[in-house]
Amino acid sequence: MSRGEFDVIVIGAGHAGCEAAYAAARLGVRVGLCTLSTDTVAQMPCNPAVGGTAKGHLVREIDALGGLMGRAIDATGIQFKLLNRSRGPAVWSPRAQADKRAYGRWMRDALDREPNVEWLIGKAGRILAANGRITGLALEDGDSYACRSIVVTTGTFLNGLIHIGLEQLPAGRHGEPPSRDLAESLKAIGFEWGRLKTGTPPRLARESIDFARHVAEGRFQLERGDATPVPFSFLSNPIEREQIDCWLIHTNDRVRDIVRANVDRSPLFNGQISGIGPRYCPSLEDKIIRFPDRERHQIFLEPEGVSAREIYVNGFSMSLPRDVQTDLVHALPGLEDAVLLRPGYAVEYDFVQPTELTRRLETKRVAGLFLAGQINGTSGYEEAAAQGLIAGVNAAHRAGAGPGLELGRDEAYIGILVDDLITKGCLEPYRMFTSRAEHRLLLRIDNADMRLTPRGRAAGLVDDQRWEGFEARHARFARNLVVLDETIVKSPAGDSIPASHLLRQPETRLADLIAAGQLPQFALDRLQPSLDVASAETAVKYAGYLKRQESEIERARRDERRRIPRDFPFERVPGLSREVVHRLRQVQPDTLGQALRIPGVTPAAVAVLGAYVGRLAPGVRA
């Protein structure tokens, strides 16, 4: 029976769902956020951390656009590290351990404060559509709600199946039931489906491990955060809370022998699992069996919160039987008496081939139906959140609010993420890497705001407070470049030269010049002064590199500007092979540039296509 009406309904309150609901709500539409329970909002079912290489960039971009994730982790992070600090600013990537429970609570509170978000507690059952458009959502209990668009963010819940040794449990996450009706309802629409697999390691009881002793006796290596944390959000104050310790240990021969002796009981190796797992995040079984030459593997022991009982055994994900898992933990140095709170497991789940989606993450088959997160074949909280934001803005647009948002490969990692998904589809869980970015030197954490805050503002996501802060920073950046050109400083050789010339020498650091009082005119932000330093220094020091990448972008844009109309009759272009026509019809690229990136579509085929785009009108015979 009909219970009410929303503009947008978001199914799932994980990392994708929270950003989607928040983004849509910011645009002023009424959002129903459908979840099984408000206790599991923004849960981290796997590692208790946000960020990492390229993922940190994604979080920064979500924040620059006005999303939640950056502020959430800054507020609840318990150990912060800037990865790649020894390298250049383009690959600096923030990563932080989260207090899992605090993170979920912060996110729930943030959504609670949004008057446009209403919790819809229940289990989504059926997508309601008429004439190719979304009309509403029916819950499994029979209640239904009318709406104009739906964002599906079901994570690993669609026909989720957990494997622990030979045991199999239908579940979306540990202890939570899978979504079957919703899976059926989505399948009835006719999407191309696939099945993926991911896994998580065992959790240990903190009180069963004597960390201090093992550190003192050299078994555990202490892993500390940065002395001065670099925040994820452009809005955050300096982070001064006390940080926790983590510990590094290594696998040994005993671990190897136990895995080898029990590999026939691993669902990954006995044929029980058909879903494809991520190569970049191998299970322990994979590490031992597929990389026999590697003597030992790193294992990090990470507390799941300041006062949480669970210790996350990072690098030790597996799906072996419980007894084997206990033996394996006890085989690790210092963990001989550790208590296993929960075994690791592998989970298989259904996903929709993202080639079914447009650049707005809307399905091509049903207008108003958006998909975000693991349902699109990705892995990772950050990848999910980024898609959630894009889907949320565009779902609101479908419901009549805002102009929508599409990002290009040359302006954001989020643009690369979406373009890769919709162009190439997924053969394994998709994770972001900096190497996926053609113009990596331009997509930095320090300039995420300059790249994207104006885009977020135009989309209706960026509020006045963020916008004013951004305008001030942008003006400061421009002024600081002039200051560097106009201030004369002394070089180590004793010459008087402009500061910008001195900065081009590899060994000169802008921070040192400022600290030495050589640049009194250089303006610094009160909250995050290091940002101003990084942006100005990069612009001057690496000017040659940045310029080359900018001109490459200009070249690439020529192909991106050649639009292919929607419903273009690829089958009527002469000279294209059947396979190429099939790929083109499946992906329906919107530009020649995108067509070039489709696997199996040759440059020659795109050249032919280019000759016919504009000559063949959709629905008109050539």
Add this chain to the structure above:
Amino acid sequence: MRFSTEDTIVAIATPPGRGGIGVVRLSGPDAHPLACALIGRERPLAPRHATFATIRLKDGDPTGPADAIDHAVVTLFPAPHSYTGDDVVEISAHGSPVVLHAIVAAAMAAGARHAEPGEFTLRAFLNGRIDLMQAEAVADLIDAVTPLQARAAFDQLDGTLTRAIAEIDASLFDVVARLEASVDFPEEGYHFVDPGAVSGELDGVLEKTEALLRDARRGRMVRDGLLVVIVGEPNVGKSSLFNALVGSARAIVTDVPGTTRDLVSELVDLQGLRVTLVDTAGLRAVRDVVEAEGVARARQSAGVADLVLRVEDLSQPRADSMDLPSSSVGKVLCVANKADLPAAWRAPGVVEVSAATGAGLDALRNGIAAALDADLQRDRPSITNVRHVALVERAHAALLRARTAVSANASLSEEFVLADLADARAALEEISGRRTSDDLLTHIFARFCVGK
């Protein structure tokens, strides 16, 4: 240019004019039935079999009887194992332009379309039979004037350059992969690559691009031909030598000094090199306006020559101070003519010849080829295309930047090196045609003549 492989195209494949044999080529889905209709054959042709047939064409009235106009050998190459990748039929008739045009007209009347310039090769490219580099080589091969040119073009068609580029790209790919891993997996406890090893590998790649560029100069000479200019004082026998090298009395020869007043040039094949040989006015102070202009032109052409032949008279005492121009771009070879007369002087490094008797001419030809350093070796890929040279130069420059970036005193980290390496790879990929745009294609294929 039509980017279509759906219809059937036809054209004469042999050069215009009369010849012993003329070939008409058909390519496309209807090539086979069209050819059968032209020879009045009801059974299909056997693939790759030379079939003797009689061409019968209807004259005027389409319902009237067909007249036999010529005997021909017809061969079917079924798709995809043909030059274009389509069904191809080649009709070898007698080389009368009238007959060949009649066959083409009949094929067109039956539904074939006249091929546009380069369209057969375009189809081969579109059907994936050849890559862009090979497509360009076809144009060079057909334009080749000398055997050496043909060989250089054939090497490229054969894929020697494709392989050389692929090899460079493969070694770069490995370095790139390891550098990317260092950036994306900084905390894995892995040491993916160390800077010393990267420098070493980049040096190896740089050697290869350098070798390609070195050969490019040689390749350009083979492809575009060379300018060899004969200079010298009046009456030393420049024009006689010119005629001897050309092999005909192209230039006027008299005993009167200053007979040659303007530049006389002829295209000759010298040891396989395509050489434009230029005879010039004798260099002396003159009052005659016309001759003075001739002397100025002589100096000018010598200035841009790849090789200057400085001719002197062996039978007369050697002039002490010869104000002879030398090439600003090429080399100079000294030649002493009139070796059939008693020698008045001798000097090392001077080639002695007699234009009158032909003595020493072979040594001179060898000397010219050696001076031009164009001894092409078969297994060495040479870049003969200006576009390719520019791209290899771009790749080379990017590699040099990468090499500088990894050096200790630049202290730039992996992502900068990777940006340079990405530039290098982009340039190389543009050569092998993986990043082409349709403009580029149009440009390249417009160079072709019909029916290749």
